[in-house]
Amino acid sequence: xxxxxxxxxxxxxxxxxxxxxxxxxxxxxxxxxxxxxxxxxxxxxxxxxxxxxxxxxxxxxxxxxxxxxxxxxxxxxxxxxxxxxxxxxxxxxxxxxxxxxxxxxxxxxxxxxxxxxxxxxxxxxxxxxxxxxxxxxxxxxxxxxxxxxxxxxxxxxxxxxxxxxxxxxxxxxxxxxxxxxxxxxxxxxxxxxxxxxxxxxxxxxxxxxxxxxxxxxxxxxxxxxxxxxxxxxxxxxxxxxxxxxxxxxxxxxxxxxxxxxxxxxxxxxxxxxxxxxxxxxxxxxxxxxxxxxxxxxxxxxxxxxxxxxxxxxxxxxxxxxxx
Numbered sequence: 148x149x150x151x152x153x154x155x156x157x158x159x160x161x162x163x164x165x166x167x168x169x170x171x172x173x174x175x176x177x178x179x180x181x182x183x184x185x186x187x188x189x190x191x192x193x194x195x196x197x198x199x200x201x202x203x204x205x206x207x208x209x210x211x212x213x214x215x216x217x218x219x220x221x222x223x224x225x226x227x228x229x230x231x232x233x234x235x236x237x238x239x240x241x242x243x244x245x246x247x248x249x250x251x252x253x254x255x256x257x258x259x260x261x262x263x264x265x266x267x268x269x270x271x272x273x274x275x276x277x278x279x280x281x282x283x284x285x286x287x288x289x290x291x292x293x294x295x296x297x298x299x300x301x302x303x304x305x306x307x308x309x310x311x312x313x314x315x316x317x318x319x320x321x322x323x324x325x326x327x328x329x330x331x332x333x334x335x336x337x338x339x340x341x342x343x344x345x346x347x348x349x350x351x352x353x354x355x356x357x358x359x360x361x362x363x364x365x366x367x368x369x370x371x372x373x374x375x376x377x378x379x380x381x382x383x384x385x386x387x388x389x390x391x392x393x394x395x396x397x398x399x400x401x402x403x404x405x406x407x408x409x410x411x412x413x414x415x416x417x418x419x420x421x422x423x424x425x426x427x428x429x430x431x432x433x434x435x436x437x438x439x440x441x442x443x444x445x446x447x448x449x450x451x452x453x454x455x456x457x458x459x460x461x462x463x464x465x466x467x468x469x470x
Contacts, residue, residue: 150244151450151465152207156198159454163196165447168209171248174222179251181234183467185267185444186214186242188457190386201413202239211242213270214467215263218254225251232256233263235270235425238413243447245467253422258433264464265432268300268439273428274421275385275412276304280312282417283381283408284359288313291355293348293375295319295340296363296388297329300439300462304428305361306334307437311427317348317357317375319368333436345371356380366391378403385410444469 148170155162174180191212194200204210214236218228228234234254236242257266279301280286292309296302297318309316310333318329318337326337336351338344356377362369363386373382373395382405384393399405412421431437442461445453446469457463 148245149447150209151211151447153196153204153210154207156196156203156206159193159196159458160451163450163454164207165450168244171244171246174220174225174248174251176223177225177251178222178248179218179225179228179234179254180220181216181236181247181249182219183214183216183236183242183245183247184233184263186211186236186465186467187268188453188463188465189213189271190388191271193454193457201411204241209241209244211236211244211465212239213267214240214242214465215257215267215269216242216247216467219246221251227251228254228256233259233266235266238270243450243465243467245447255422255426258429261429261433264441264444265437265439266429267464268462269425269428269432271412272300272439273304273308273431273437274417274424275410276301277308277424277427278412278417278420279361279383279385279410280305280308280314280359282410283383286312286314286359289315290359291315291317291352291357292359292361293317293319293357293372294361294363295368295372296386297334297337298322298325299363299386299388301361301363301385303329303332303439304437306332307431308424308427309333310436311431317352319344319371332438340368340371345374348375359383361385362393363387364389365393367394369393370395373399373405376403376405379406381406381408383408383410 360372366389
């Protein structure tokens with residue numbers, strides 16, 4: 148059976164290897180066998196490779212934090228899913244392999260008429276977006292939310308969930324060609340991450356001010372979000388794409404009473420809240436209101452090329468089922 152092994156923590160191009168491994172055993176009680184179709188190469192996967200993530204497997208190990216596939220066999224006592232159902236692979240279930248055996252208790256059948264490539268990206272980003280919108284500030288319909296990294300998987304899901312809840316979004320991007328695309332998906336205001344763009348936001352808001360800012364970049368971009376927040380506003384950081392620390396003005400803390408939080412999807416308090424957001428996200432994908440562009444797909448045998456593509460930029464999926 149084909150798979151990808153992480154052989155050492157460090158450089159992904161050097162430490163990820165295409166391998167042949169033994170077939171998994173037949174599913175036991177409460178388990179299913181999944182034939183994996185697609186699995187994205189996420190930032191969290193690369194953090195696992197670098198040894199900088201809370202999930203740290205014993206090496207060598209198959210990795211892969213999320214994916215989608217079809218059930219090939221079910222073990223005794225499984226009634227919630229059946230052979231042929233398309234399901235998400237559970238988080239951290241080592242999806243970079245053709246077939247995996249996993250517990251069935253949290254699985255559910257996905258819509259059969261939705262692109263499996265889009266479904267493969269539902270386990271991490273959409274529930275992150277949903278929880279960012281619901282767990283920190285009690286927002287009412289009509290309120291503004293501001294975010295950077297608006298073109299990311301989380302950013303696009305924030306736009307879709309916010310629209311469904313009657314919230315309005317300010318979306319900061321680095322490339323002007325993204326503006327019309329994100330507006331088509333429901334973004335209310337999309338601006339470039341420039342001083343001129345921020346002035347446009349302030350002019351559009353007038354006396355209104357967001358109470359929630361969602362940060363996936365850090366550094367100066369996060370400082371700009373804080374600048375847009377109103378009194379008693381909240382900044383929540385879920386990623387650090389810019390790799391720079393967040394600089395918070397003491398005046399913002401003192402006079403605007405800004406609070407700052409971090410978010411990690413795998414914290415235990417979120418576990419019971421994830422599934423409803425995944426179910427909702429699948430319907431948003433089906434309706435076209437949530438879409439994440441895929442730059443390329445690669446077979447498992449081209450794992451080094453796939454990782455090199457990710458490091459250049461663009462969303463990449465492993466076509467695990469490709470021959």
